[in-house]
Amino acid sequence: MHTPRRVRELGITVGTLPTGPLNAITDVPGVRVGQTTLTGDGVNTGVTAIVPDGYAGMLPAAIAVGNGYGKLVGSTQVDELGVIETPILLTGTLSTFRVADAFLTWLLERDPAATSLNPIVGETNDGHLSDIRRRPITPAHVHAALNSATPALPAEGCAGAGTGTCALGFKAGIGTSSRLLHQGTVGVLVQANFSGVLTVLGRQVPAEPIDQDGNSCMIVVATDLPLDSRQLGRLARRAIFAMSRVGSDYAPGSGDYAIAFTTTRNPTYADRDLRTPFQAVTESVEEALLNSLTMAQTTTGHQNHTAHAVPHNRIQNLT
Structure with missing residues (x-):
């Protein structure tokens, strides 16, 4: 079993x-991440929480859908109002x-005093490596992910909502990356679980x-740039475009x-100044997706299914 390493450590x-x-996404000031990981007895799943400071005061936001074959609780209100009012959670489909x-x-x-709240929960299907029908996540697991959120580097690969996910023929999971701009920071976190050729x-x-x-991909883009909801929607669409850079076939x-x-x-x-934020998003998503793979380890799970980690030397030999 190899030692997980980020792509930059591999010379990429x-x-x-x-x-x-x-x-990482936590380079954006005020953004924290917490995770709960469940493994053993045919289960490989978890929860990943992205917690921005000030969420209760409603933060400008947007959602882009590349292919709507998934479950994204709370999405229609974000579309309607252009804000989030809660953290964002990721987990396994069921x-x-x-x-x-x-x-x-x-x-x-x-x-x-709340009588209406719009929790946002996304998912990908980790049923290849986890007994998904058991629905093993409990309130304690969810609360632990939220309560443990910190501005530190989030665990990548087989962690949280990425514990049982696979992508591009290999074991994948959680990945993150960021880019610094003159005006602020763009950071992303991905839950990678899709098909194609790496x-x-x-x-x-x-x-x-x-x-x-396929089985899906969730991408969370955070920034401190002063963008409105429409402009954030443009960033979100570029995040989905960036999946093609690592070989997604958009099944x-x-x-x-x-x-x-x-x-x-x-x-x-100003819209005319979005060129560099667009570049920041596409570069960050590409690198986060690669990190989700190179930081993962070979995993055997439900019904003895195995997903192999990408051999690092196969990537290093490309350079």
Whole structure:
């Protein structure tokens, strides 16, 4: 079993823009991440929580849908109002609704006067490696992910909502990356679980397909740039475009979603200046997806199914 390493440690540099200090979504000031990981007895799943400071005051946000074959609780209100009013949680498909209910309990405990809240919960299908029908996530797991959120570098690969996910023929999971701009920071976190042929800086790394149907990708884009909801929607669409850079085939059964939000409430950014933020998003998503693979380890799970980690030497030999 190899030691998980981020792609930059393997000599792979994605793009030209500088990364943040952690090269993570948590480089965006005020953004924290917490995770709960469940393994053993045929279960490989978990919860990942992206918690921005000030969420209760509503932060500008937008959602882009590449293919809507998935479950994204709370999406229509974000589309309608252009804001998020809660953190964002990710998990396995059939646990989505248990996570949403436990999440709502956590939110109500923090706002005794609330009569309406819009928890946001996304998912990908980790049923190849996890007994998905058991729906093993409990309120304690959800609350632990939320309560443990920190501004540190999030665990990648087989962690949280990425514990049982696979992508591009290999074991994948959670990945993150960021880019620094003159005006602020763009950071992303991905839950990678989709089909295609792994492509690293334009060169393919073929593998035996794990699931031809796809099984989805969730992308969360965070920034402190002063963008409005419409502009954040443009960033979110570029996040989905960036999946093609690592070889996604956008299969019919793959639910591909991006959620973009800013921690700055007063939009002042001009559309003509979005070229560099677009570049920051595409570079960050590409690198985060690669990190989700190179930081993962070979995993055997439900019904003795195995997903193999991408051999690092196959990537290093491309450079």
